[in-house]
Amino acid sequence: MARLNTPEELLTFRQEILSRRDPNNPCISICAGAGCVASGADEVIEAFGREIEKQGLAATVTTKGTGCPGFCERGPVVVIYPEEICYLQVKAEDVPEIIEKTIKEKKVIDRLLFEDPATGEKAVKESDISFYKAQERTVLCNNIKIDSKSIDDYISLGGYSALAKALGGMSDLEVLEEVKKSNLRGRGGAGFPAGRKWEGSRNAPEPIKYVIVNADEGDPGAFMDRALLEGNPHSILEGLIIGGYAIASHEGYFYVRQEYPLAVENIHLAIKQAEAYGLLGENILGSGFDFKVVVHQGAGAFVCGESTALMTSLEGRAGEPRPKYVRSNIKGLWNRPSVLNNVETWANVPLIINKGADWFTSVGTDSSKGTKIFSLVGKITNTGLVEVPMGMSLRDIIYKIGGGIPEGKKFKAVQTGGPSGGCIPENLLDLQVGFDELTKAGSMMGSGGMIVMDEDTCMVDVARYFINFLTDESCGKCVPCREGLRQMHRILTNITRGKGKKGDIEILEELSETAVEASLCALGKSAPNPFLSTLKYFRDEYEAHINENRCPALSCKELIAFCIDPEKCTACGMCRKKCPVEAIDGEKKIIHIIDQEKCTRCGTCFEVCPAKFGAVTKISGEPVPDPVPEGERTITKKSRKESK
Amino acid sequence: MSDIQFEIDGIKVAAKEGMTVLDAARQAGIHIPTLCHHEKLEPFGGCRICIVEVEVKGWTKLVVSCVYPVEKNIIVRTRSEKVDRIRKTIIELLMAHAPDSPDLVTLAKEYGAQRDRYEKDPSFCIHCGLCVRYCAEVTKKNAIGFVDRGINKEISFVPQIAAIECNDCKECFPLCPTSYLQAAFVLTQSLSFPSSS
Amino acid sequence: MEIDKIDQIIDKHNGEASSLLQIMLDIQSENSWLPKEALGRVSEKLNVPLNRIQHIATFYKAFSLVPKGRHKVHICVGTACHVRGATRILDTVEEATGIKPGETDLDMKFSLETVNCLGCCALGPVMEVNGKVHGKMSPVKTSQALKTYE
Numbered sequence: 007m008a009r010l011n012t013p014e015e016l017l018t019f020r021q022e023i024l025s026r027r028d029p030n031n032p033c034i035s036i037c038a039g040a041g042c043v044a045s046g047a048d049e050v051i052e053a054f055g056r057e058i059e060k061q062g063l064a065a066t067v068t069t070k071g072t073g074c075p076g077f078c079e080r081g082p083v084v085v086i087y088p089e090e091i092c093y094l095q096v097k098a099e100d101v102p103e104i105i106e107k108t109i110k111e112k113k114v115i116d117r118l119l120f121e122d123p124a125t126g127e128k129a130v131k132e133s134d135i136s137f138y139k140a141q142e143r144t145v146l147c148n149n150i151k152i153d154s155k156s157i158d159d160y161i162s163l164g165g166y167s168a169l170a171k172a173l174g175g176m177s178d179l180e181v182l183e184e185v186k187k188s189n190l191r192g193r194g195g196a197g198f199p200a201g202r203k204w205e206g207s208r209n210a211p212e213p214i215k216y217v218i219v220n221a222d223e224g225d226p227g228a229f230m231d232r233a234l235l236e237g238n239p240h241s242i243l244e245g246l247i248i249g250g251y252a253i254a255s256h257e258g259y260f261y262v263r264q265e266y267p268l269a270v271e272n273i274h275l276a277i278k279q280a281e282a283y284g285l286l287g288e289n290i291l292g293s294g295f296d297f298k299v300v301v302h303q304g305a306g307a308f309v310c311g312e313s314t315a316l317m318t319s320l321e322g323r324a325g326e327p328r329p330k331y332v333r334s335n336i337k338g339l340w341n342r343p344s345v346l347n348n349v350e351t352w353a354n355v356p357l358i359i360n361k362g363a364d365w366f367t368s369v370g371t372d373s374s375k376g377t378k379i380f381s382l383v384g385k386i387t388n389t390g391l392v393e394v395p396m397g398m399s400l401r402d403i404i405y406k407i408g409g410g411i412p413e414g415k416k417f418k419a420v421q422t423g424g425p426s427g428g429c430i431p432e433n434l435l436d437l438q439v440g441f442d443e444l445t446k447a448g449s450m451m452g453s454g455g456m457i458v459m460d461e462d463t464c465m466v467d468v469a470r471y472f473i474n475f476l477t478d479e480s481c482g483k484c485v486p487c488r489e490g491l492r493q494m495h496r497i498l499t500n501i502t503r504g505k506g507k508k509g510d511i512e513i514l515e516e517l518s519e520t521a522v523e524a525s526l527c528a529l530g531k532s533a534p535n536p537f538l539s540t541l542k543y544f545r546d547e548y549e550a551h552i553n554e555n556r557c558p559a560l561s562c563k564e565l566i567a568f569c570i571d572p573e574k575c576t577a578c579g580m581c582r583k584k585c586p587v588e589a590i591d592g593e594k595k596i597i598h599i600i601d602q603e604k605c606t607r608c609g610t611c612f613e614v615c616p617a618k619f620g621a622v623t624k625i626s627g628e629p630v631p632d633p634v635p636e637g638e639r640t641i642t643k644k645s646r647k648e649s650k
Numbered sequence: 651m652s653d654i655q656f657e658i659d660g661i662k663v664a665a666k667e668g669m670t671v672l673d674a675a676r677q678a679g680i681h682i683p684t685l686c687h688h689e690k691l692e693p694f695g696g697c698r699i700c701i702v703e704v705e706v707k708g709w710t711k712l713v714v715s716c717v718y719p720v721e722k723n724i725i726v727r728t729r730s731e732k733v734d735r736i737r738k739t740i741i742e743l744l745m746a747h748a749p750d751s752p753d754l755v756t757l758a759k760e761y762g763a764q765r766d767r768y769e770k771d772p773s774f775c776i777h778c779g780l781c782v783r784y785c786a787e788v789t790k791k792n793a794i795g796f797v798d799r800g801i802n803k804e805i806s807f808v809p810q811i812a813a814i815e816c817n818d819c820k821e822c823f824p825l826c827p828t829s830y831l832q833a834a835f836v837l838t839q840s841l842s843f844p845s846s847s
Numbered sequence: 848m849e850i851d852k853i854d855q856i857i858d859k860h861n862g863e864a865s866s867l868l869q870i871m872l873d874i875q876s877e878n879s880w881l882p883k884e885a886l887g888r889v890s891e892k893l894n895v896p897l898n899r900i901q902h903i904a905t906f907y908k909a910f911s912l913v914p915k916g917r918h919k920v921h922i923c924v925g926t927a928c929h930v931r932g933a934t935r936i937l938d939t940v941e942e943a944t945g946i947k948p949g950e951t952d953l954d955m956k957f958s959l960e961t962v963n964c965l966g967c968c969a970l971g972p973v974m975e976v977n978g979k980v981h982g983k984m985s986p987v988k989t990s991q992a993l994k995t996y997e
Binding site: 228319584 | 863908928939942967985990
């Protein structure tokens with residue numbers, strides 16, 4: 007494959023690719039993202055390959071393993087073009103039927119379609135599915151169309167046209183001005199205006215500058231960047247090269263977490279492919295602009311997602327953050343001007359250059375322009391990745407797109423912003439997503455993690471969970487974070503175990519203030535947020551734990567007990583058989599009793615007791631009722647009739 | 651180099667570019683408490699007890715004076731209700747590790763810190779880093795370093811190096827505010843030094 | 848681990864001190880743990896003090912200073928899995944294997960780690976063994992799955 011030496015050659019090449027592809031020929035896209043692979047997508051891809059071979063259709067039908075389209079709850083996801091027919095939860099066994107009915111006979115297979123749970127209506131096209139309808143998938147839309155390992159696919163969809171436009175027709179200053187005008191704010195959590203950050207670096211006197219992709223997505227429950235890195239790596243690379251051009255940097259870095267091996271692989275491949283085509287390296291597209299990219303893997307440290315810690319890690323050291331009194335866009339990596347931006351931020355850059363800042367600012371709110379990708383997970387019907395315009399309400403995301411809470415449970419809170427964020431209760435669900443509104447309510451949008459919680463989630467445990475996470479992930483350098491979190495964790499754990507004391511809440515608040523005001527970096531400064539927000543909106547839960555030894559959500563192991571209602575038990579024996587520690591005593595027609603000493607509160611009995619009996623109950627804050635005396639344990643028709 | 655003029659606790663001070671607020675305060679004879687600071691070492695910014703209020707263009711913020719660069723016309727306050735409250739908490743948190751450290755006891759008196767406010771931790775290292783940094787920056791032997799992170803962070807001698815270098819040096823010993831360093835050395839010596847055969 | 852192999856890895860990264868983490872990651876993935884001799888060799892060739900290597904090897908959780916078991920069990924404790932009951936799954940694994948996260952059992956059969964988000968949140972709670980993801984786990988399914996590993 008020859009190098010592309012000018013923007014015109016890229017254009018010609020793109021037309022060549024398109025002319026070789028007949029848009030009427032069926033193209034089967036199968037999501038090969040991590041979630042779908044875990045549900046068997048690899049077998050589905052293989053099955054398609056085999057069946058097409060067998061049927062002799064290889065000349066006209068193509069299949070490709072693609073990036074994640076976001077509907078993870080219903081994977082493996084298959085989309086058949088050109089009709090855009092979307093099949094969900096596809097298994098390898100379904101493949102012959104799909105080839106026969108849909109590819110050959112052009113008929114739709116009803117049972118594989120999406121069915122709207124409210125109306126029962128089936129949706130044929132991907133765009134008809136209610137999960138997707140309210141979304142605006144500006145950045146993610148190409149994931150399902152691209153074979154993530156093919157640069158030609160990316161180019162065929164217009165890839166690298168933004169780079170050609172920037173290098174061929176705009177000055178570096180013009181590129182910078184366009185990004186500034188777009189008001190693009192960082193998607194990694196801090197929301198700093200990207201254009202301003204770039205300008206600072208561009209104007210810094212030091213000639214050697216760096217541009218860095220922060221692909222160390224560490225927030226637990228967030229996998230937006232993963233979908234982009236694995237599914238559409240070229241979109242990020244293109245943005246990075248454009249950024250390099252804008253600030254006169256000739257060296258870029260990808261810092262990818264090693265827990266994403268497929269992302270590391272696809273980024274390396276994308277770079278090789280771009281270099282082969284002359285889209286990376288020396289004299290890109292004949293513009294005279296040189297740019298090279300190096301990939302570094304993370305090694306398992308959440309704190310390395312913090313920009314100064316990431317740069318320290320790139321220098322081959324332990325990822326300890328540095329004070330930000332001198333900004334890293336002036337003195338960053340190796341003390342040189344460094345622009346560090348999140349994966350999603352970079353992915354927006356080619357779109358802004360191609361379609362213009364005015365297009366970008368037409369979506370979103372005054373302060374938050376564009377779209378944002380969220381990972382909608384937890385107690386939600388439609389788990390997956392969603393991309394919505396800034397300004398959409400949490401309620402719309404959770405109910406219109408997410409399909410609400412499963413199993414008829416009641417919504418309790420939505421946690422946003424990862425360990426730096428907080429919980430938003432039901433009465434605030436009309437808040438708009440964006441950089442400012444959620445922060446005012448005590449949380450933050452963060453990188454996009456959105457974890458939905460229901461009535462069974464204990465909010466004190468949520469605070470304990472995040473503090474626990476941070477005690478291990480903190481770099482440990484400064485006292486307010488290391489020692490503050492150490493003590494906060496101790497106290498919160500005690501509270502969840504019924505050992506809370508009066509005054510604990512006040513001590514936690516004091517420690518929170520110290521961490522917020524005096525920590526060295528954003529990890530420490532935002533660490534108390536989950537505690538502070540759960541205290542603000544769910545103070546009653548803290549007080550119940552401390553004052554009554556009661557967990558209102560019936561979740562904290564040490565504060566709950568399982569017992570069998572003698573009136574409802576039919577001695578079916580299910581609980582006794584499944585109990586992993588043999589803590590249930592009973593026989594046929596003998597009321598079953600749980601031995602509280604042996605019980606480990608795993609909850610298995612609660613889950614396996616048939617719904618029609620519902621004899622196992624969970625209690626908290628009250629003593630376990632005395633067991634039925636031995637003599638009265640036999641179930642007879644008479645004893646049941648009497649109790650009715 | 652021109653003087654950078656600003657104010658600390660109502661006193662006008664002049665400093666050179668590149669100095670920190672702590673440097674300028676010391677030069678002017680104004681006291682700010684420190685635990686992890688040492689003239690021979692690069693500023694660390696770990697203990698945070700040198701925290702001060704800085705007012706810039708009407709906005710007040712809290713900064714750590716040992717790393718904050720001097721700026722023209724800022725107003726620095728080394729004591730305030732908030733500063734004192736934070737210092738008190740820092741001292742109490744450290745006393746959960748080393749309640750008998752003379753430096754901490756003195757600071758506790760000044761700030762009304764309670765020795766037993768927090769549950770005690772078995773390790774009496776307060777992570778000032780003086781030992782690690784001295785051995786890296788001054789004697790340049792790198793015989794001791796940090797290991798792990800977060801609440802599991804500790805100091806740890808490198809046995810192969812410590813066995814050769816430390817007995818004739820021990821310059822870091824007097825720096826340790828809690829004597830944890832000496833205890834760690836003795837333990838490493840008896841358990842981990844390579845045998846002389 | 849052979850000195851040659853270690854030298855090869857170092858040379859692949861041009862012996863640069865800034866690639867220290869990448870070099871150690873390559874050794875870790877080649878050998879599944881970092882022997883003391885390997886670290887000594889890296890320190891020597893890159894002219895990086897041992898205390899810095901010691902810090903890095905313990906700071907970053909991708910590294911192991913002890914050999915790992917035959918089967919690497921990773922329990923996701925990300926927020927989404929946590930909310931769906933990951934703690935119970937972890938308890939079950941600890942009980943079944945006798946080890947806690949970060950440990951390897953005496954038979955070198957299982958090594959247990961907790962991980963924060965594998966990106967399979969729709970299948971939570973998730974257990975990954977040797978790279979294979981087991982989704983929608985319950986305590987019962989977990990014990991059963993573990994029994995299938997020799």
